[in-house]
Amino acid sequence: KVLCAAGIIVGLLAFFWRDTFNPDSISGARVLLTGASTGIGEQMAYHYSRFGAEIVLTARRGTLLQKVMEKCLQLGAKKVFYIQADMSSPQAPEEVVHFALQKLGGLDHLVLNHIGGTPFRMWDGDVEHTRWLMQVNFLSYVALASAALPILAESKGSLIVVSSLTGKISTPFTTSYSATKFALDGFFSSLRHELAMQKQDVCITLCILGLIDTEMALEKTRDKVYMSAYPAAEAALTIIKGGATRAREVFYPWWLELLCCLRDWFPDQRDVVIQSFYNYTSA
């Protein structure tokens, strides 16, 4: 009981003593942002631009990236470039980091945000799809981080990994996706220890998001999930603030952090609550 109370007090103190965000810390920052053509990535591009960052955007669709780039310039980005890349190709991560280094001359923030398309339904035994999704959602993150780490070490930069509640607590209809997000937590949380042990001043921020109102998420979860979707622009800003303040983890909406705290204490009740959010018959 004493240990539990002490844990709660330490948690509350840590919660209130988080670093406050200083927008100037991002002005002129050199940012490589993946999954930047739509959704939360696109919104992050606009926020970084308003803060006056220098940005390299990447995703597969050049026409969308071109439009995002133009809007970023209007919003105040100091420099913006884009490179088309498909992260299912094992060569893509190194090419993208090389491009960013060439264009920006260094890197302060690497934001890993892209995801490959995956069905939102019950597991149908498609192992090949899981293998492909691991490449796009997990292995490409590892390869991007590996290529960028020496550059981030020089700038004492931030590595920001966008994950999901489904990467902390398993939920229905997301088998392969959930596996890729759990893998990110395992890999990057272990790497965080190793960087600290080597006294390397690169921070790793893992971002845990709930349901966000991007086109992709709303389309997939329609009639299947009874949960409100939170605004992508706000999710994007929370991620950026987390990276800039060198937070270990950020949660959006905030109450996901409480849910994650409770997850191991009441596993049976937790599973009943999660299942109550899902429409089993339409999946």
Ligand code: NDP
């Ligand atoms: P979107 O589907 O809107 O965006 C995905 C981005 O990834 C797009 O820019 C897309 O661009 C790019 N992408 C897709 N496939 C590839 C590929 N093979 N290679 C390179 N880029 C690719 O997703 P969201 O904005 O909703 O999600 C962003 C992040 O937030 C993800 O990490 C997701 O897991 C996380 N998240 C989202 C939630 C939500 O409810 N929306 C909930 C929890 C977490 P293009 O097609 O042009 O390549």
